Amino acid sequence: MPAPVLSYKDIRVSFATEFGDVDAVKGVSFEVMPGEVVAVVGESGSGKSVTSSTAMGLLPENASVEGEVLLEGRNVLKMSTAELRRLRGSDISMVFQEPMTALNPVLRVSDQLVEALQVHEVAFGSEALEKAIELLERVGIPEARTKIRQYPHQFSGGQRQRIVIAMAIACGPKVIIADEPTTALDVTVQAEILDLLRELKQELNTGILLITHNMGVVADMADRVVVMLNGEVVETGPVAKILGHPEHPYTRRLLAAMPLLREAGDPSLELEQEQERVSVSERAASEARHGTATGKGSGAASPVPAALEAKDVALEYKFRRKATRVVHDLNFIVQPGEIMGLVGESGSGKSTVAKAVLGLLDVAEGELRVRGENMPTLPSKQKKALKREIGVVFQDPAASLDPRFPIGDIITEPMVVHKEGDKNSRMARARELLDAVRLPSSVLNRYPHELSGGQRQRISIARALTLNPTLLIADEPTSALDVSVQAAVLELFSELQQHYGFACLFVSHDLAVVDSLAHKVLVMQNGRTVEQGTTDQVLRHAKESYTQQLLAAAPVPNPEVQARRRTERQRLLAALG
Amino acid sequence: MTRYIIRRLLQFIPVILISTLIVYALVFAIPGDPIRALAGDRPMSDAVRETLREQYNLDDPFLIQYFKYIWGIVTALDFGSTFNGRPVTDIIEQRLPVTATLALVTLVIQTLMGIIAGILAALYRDRFFDRFVQVSTVAMVALPTLVIGFLLQLIFGLNLGWFPIAGVNNGVSSYILPALTMAAVSTGILARLVRSELLDSLKSDYVRTATAKGMKRSRVITRHGLRNSLIPAVTFIGADLASMLGGSIIVETIFNLPGLGQQVFASIQGQEGTVVVGIVTLFVLFFVVINLIVDLLYGLLDPRIRYE
Numbered sequence: 001m002p003a004p005v006l007s008y009k010d011i012r013v014s015f016a017t018e019f020g021d022v023d024a025v026k027g028v029s030f031e032v033m034p035g036e037v038v039a040v041v042g043e044s045g046s047g048k049s050v051t052s053s054t055a056m057g058l059l060p061e062n063a064s065v066e067g068e069v070l071l072e073g074r075n076v077l078k079m080s081t082a083e084l085r086r087l088r089g090s091d092i093s094m095v096f097q098e099p100m101t102a103l104n105p106v107l108r109v110s111d112q113l114v115e116a117l118q119v120h121e122v123a124f125g126s127e128a129l130e131k132a133i134e135l136l137e138r139v140g141i142p143e144a145r146t147k148i149r150q151y152p153h154q155f156s157g158g159q160r161q162r163i164v165i166a167m168a169i170a171c172g173p174k175v176i177i178a179d180e181p182t183t184a185l186d187v188t189v190q191a192e193i194l195d196l197l198r199e200l201k202q203e204l205n206t207g208i209l210l211i212t213h214n215m216g217v218v219a220d221m222a223d224r225v226v227v228m229l230n231g232e233v234v235e236t237g238p239v240a241k242i243l244g245h246p247e248h249p250y251t252r253r254l255l256a257a258m259p260l261l262r263e264a265g266d267p268s269l270e271l272e273q274e275q276e277r278v279s280v281s282e283r284a285a286s287e288a289r290h291g292t293a294t295g296k297g298s299g300a301a302s303p304v305p306a307a308l309e310a311k312d313v314a315l316e317y318k319f320r321r322k323a324t325r326v327v328h329d330l331n332f333i334v335q336p337g338e339i340m341g342l343v344g345e346s347g348s349g350k351s352t353v354a355k356a357v358l359g360l361l362d363v364a365e366g367e368l369r370v371r372g373e374n375m376p377t378l379p380s381k382q383k384k385a386l387k388r389e390i391g392v393v394f395q396d397p398a399a400s401l402d403p404r405f406p407i408g409d410i411i412t413e414p415m416v417v418h419k420e421g422d423k424n425s426r427m428a429r430a431r432e433l434l435d436a437v438r439l440p441s442s443v444l445n446r447y448p449h450e451l452s453g454g455q456r457q458r459i460s461i462a463r464a465l466t467l468n469p470t471l472l473i474a475d476e477p478t479s480a481l482d483v484s485v486q487a488a489v490l491e492l493f494s495e496l497q498q499h500y501g502f503a504c505l506f507v508s509h510d511l512a513v514v515d516s517l518a519h520k521v522l523v524m525q526n527g528r529t530v531e532q533g534t535t536d537q538v539l540r541h542a543k544e545s546y547t548q549q550l551l552a553a554a555p556v557p558n559p560e561v562q563a564r565r566r567t568e569r570q571r572l573l574a575a576l577g
Numbered sequence: 578m579t580r581y582i583i584r585r586l587l588q589f590i591p592v593i594l595i596s597t598l599i600v601y602a603l604v605f606a607i608p609g610d611p612i613r614a615l616a617g618d619r620p621m622s623d624a625v626r627e628t629l630r631e632q633y634n635l636d637d638p639f640l641i642q643y644f645k646y647i648w649g650i651v652t653a654l655d656f657g658s659t660f661n662g663r664p665v666t667d668i669i670e671q672r673l674p675v676t677a678t679l680a681l682v683t684l685v686i687q688t689l690m691g692i693i694a695g696i697l698a699a700l701y702r703d704r705f706f707d708r709f710v711q712v713s714t715v716a717m718v719a720l721p722t723l724v725i726g727f728l729l730q731l732i733f734g735l736n737l738g739w740f741p742i743a744g745v746n747n748g749v750s751s752y753i754l755p756a757l758t759m760a761a762v763s764t765g766i767l768a769r770l771v772r773s774e775l776l777d778s779l780k781s782d783y784v785r786t787a788t789a790k791g792m793k794r795s796r797v798i799t800r801h802g803l804r805n806s807l808i809p810a811v812t813f814i815g816a817d818l819a820s821m822l823g824g825s826i827i828v829e830t831i832f833n834l835p836g837l838g839q840q841v842f843a844s845i846q847g848q849e850g851t852v853v854v855g856i857v858t859l860f861v862l863f864f865v866v867i868n869l870i871v872d873l874l875y876g877l878l879d880p881r882i883r884y885e
Contacts, residue, residue, distance in 0.1 A: 056789060058785065058788065058789065081794075085791050085792070085793065086791060087791070088788070088789055088790065088791035089789060089790040089791035089792075090791060093789065093790075094786075094789045096782060096785070096786065098782055101781065101782040101783065102782045102783060102785075102786045103783055103786065104783040104786075104787070104801050104805070105783070105805070105879070105880070105881055106804055106805055106808075106878065106879055106880060106881075107800075107801075107804075115787075115790065115792065115800075116790045119790055119791050119792050120791060151880040151881070153880070153881045164786070167786070167790065
């Protein structure tokens with residue numbers, strides 16, 4: 001049996017803070033073999049990043065570490081600064097989560113790559129530059145020779161992550177620590193980066209310590225899994241066992257919380273489809289009774305107009321009188337009580353659509369009808385009245401709640417804006433809504449920073465529902481949350497939707513989340529509609545190759561299924577050329 | 578890039594026109610008759626007075642006076658003259674070197690002291706030097722220029738006798754105390770700015786990446802930390818250099834330096850409108866040019882900024 005390349009032995013880390021010492025890691029041990037991928041999974045605060053960065057000596061100054069980190073038998077924790085420095089980047093290197101900020105914005109890519117080679121005296125001068133170009137080619141940057149002269153901002157997020165990987169493999173490390181390397185990336189880009197890491201690992205026989213919260217990524221990459229909770233390892237074992245037959249209740253909970261992209265023939269689908277048929281026929285019947293709700297005769301002529309309708313909508317961003325069209329020919333209808341998932345990768349224009357519906361962006365062409373009224377052309381008074389009907393939940397609850405407002409004021413602010421109710425009725429409404437999002441009314445006088453991420457997002461939802469809107473715009477409402485928190489928020493969201501019956505435009509990049517919630521789906525790419533239809537049609541019987549690629553790229557938390565999906569994806573991509 | 582510069586240069590025209598108009602109006606609004614003031618206590622015949630008034634267009638309505646003034650500048654580069662008949666350009670030519678030297682020495686002092694103090698404070702965060710910088714910079718910013726000037730004169734001029742107290746007869750050393758006085762506030766602000774920017778930049782992801790490459794701490798700081806944190810400092814230094822001419826009014830008066838600032842002050846008292854307008858216009862022109870240079874420099878330091 002070969003010796004482990006990296007082993008953690010009884011690692012304990014505590015941070016000195018003004019409120020006393022905080023134990024972040026409480027005795028963690030595991031090993032990484034050469035050429036092996038070990039995934040450390042856990043939610044935020046589990047200590048997974050802290051544990052792994054002890055191997056690089058990259059912890060902040062207020063951290064104290066006990067135990068042993070052995071890199072090929074040498075204890076990293078006992079090393080001098082100079083020894084540690086020689087180790088970093090040569091024997092052990094790192095790939096970080098945020099490719100957008102991991103590279104220095106004011107230095108050329110060539111400088112940053114060459115410097116990685118020169119520090120460890122691998123190559124100098126023009127030789128180093130040649131080697132850097134080779135590295136860029138190796139990680140799949142086209143036209144590396146010319147591109148290497150460019151600055152980081154001239155590359156896309158996925159390309160920047162490739163550059164960071166090129167730096168990490170520059171000196172042929174024995175181990176790479178990849179800390180959430182694909183979390184900030186689109187699914188199709190994520191799949192490519194994971195493919196790249198897998199290839200490099202086989203080529204260089206490098207051990208990879210993969211830190212992630214995504215069980216799909218684990219299934220795709222890992223040989224063994226370490227599950228962490230509150231600074232301790234709760235379960236460890238081969239990937240098939242951990243994902244297939246988890247023993248610890250926390251692992252089970254974590255897996256259960258993962259939203260699943262169900263394939264055709266999934267038993268849970270049948271029941272849902274039955275319900276769906278009923279509601280569709282009900283809607284069809286109601287449409288038949290009232291004439292087409294989508295017709296021109298809006299307002300009084302049709303009693304049940306669509307909650308939201310886009311007709312040949314085009315949207316533009318203007319900069320110095322130059323307009324850039326980012327959304328073209330958009331058509332869709334969201335019926336009352338219906339959830340439409342708006343899916344696409346970054347730059348697809350999905351959030352721009354949400355912005356336009358909220359009236360934060362002018363509509364360049366076409367009609368955007370809210371309850372039958374074309375919102376952009378309404379006089380401002382009526383527009384304001386119509387905006388009452390629209391609630392919104394944003395992605396980042398930490399940023400979308402004013403830190404200086406108590407929760408009660410946050411929830412009742414929409415009523416203040418629309419001059420509704422008095423102080424007492426507003427507070428009563430706030431209590432009612434807190435109850436609906438299952439938070440105690442004692443939080444009324446608390447401030448956002450006193451709540452957890454999940455609780456804050458519940459507050460955002462409560463605020464969105466204050467005026468009892470008929471339409472809710474949710475822009476990636478759960479993508480900043482941990483999976484178990486996401487699961488709880490999604491469940492709550494779905495219950496509230498059934499209870500209040502609002503229609504919803506649900507913007508998301510996560511196909512599995514959309515699958516669990518939406519009645520129908522619209523897929524966007526580069527500002528154009530690729531495909532739309534019922535959730536089942538789009539996500540299980542996709543006609544367009546782009547939708548198929550998106551679906552194929554989303555990893556599922558089952559190693560066998562994921563391995564099959566990977567080959568299928570590669571076949572699909574090969575077929576598309 | 579060229580188009581950007583041309584556009585910026587064209588923007589100079591309204592800026593200068595409006596600022597000269599304002600200054601002109603202010604001078605115009607000063608009560609009293611400048612000719613009468615010129616004569617002092619001596620009697621002046623009405624004929625002389627009328628001739629002088631006509632020569633300086635004093636009887637025209639305000640706007641006509643202004644347009645005649647601008648017309649003179651545009652057609653003949655004639656910035657007018659004092660009531661003694663001395664051309665304003667002459668005065669500027671004589672006084673500019675003093676103010677320029679003062680500004681330059683001040684710039685060198687505040688840039689060196691501010692940036693070095695800021696860097697050291699950031700690197701020795703929460704240690705003695707950092708605390709010292711924090712406290713002393715507050716004092717430097719809070720104390721009025723007058724007080725600092727007198728303190729320096731007292732300590733380094735009178736008691737220690739290291740530097741001359743007033744005048745410009747001792748070469749560059751004459752400028753040390755005035756420059757220190759003028760640099761005080763900006764050095765304080767700059768040190769704090771560099772300190773906080775460098776601390777931010779040392780916390781950034783790209784500095785972590787550089788450390789993870791195995792680079793020496795000193796290399797990480799100079800190559801990755803400093804460059805990014807100096808970008809805001811450059812903006813500040815530029816804006817400050819431009820506003821230094823205003824500060825020269827007080828400092829040149831305290832230290833009796835025969836520069837533009839002192840001249841402006843004297844001319845305001847003597848109601849020499851043309852001189853005030855001429856010098857202030859020069860200040861404004863300098864301000865906009867420096868700002869343009871800073872903006873261009875910014876684009877050079879930060880490749881993400883591109884001008885169209």
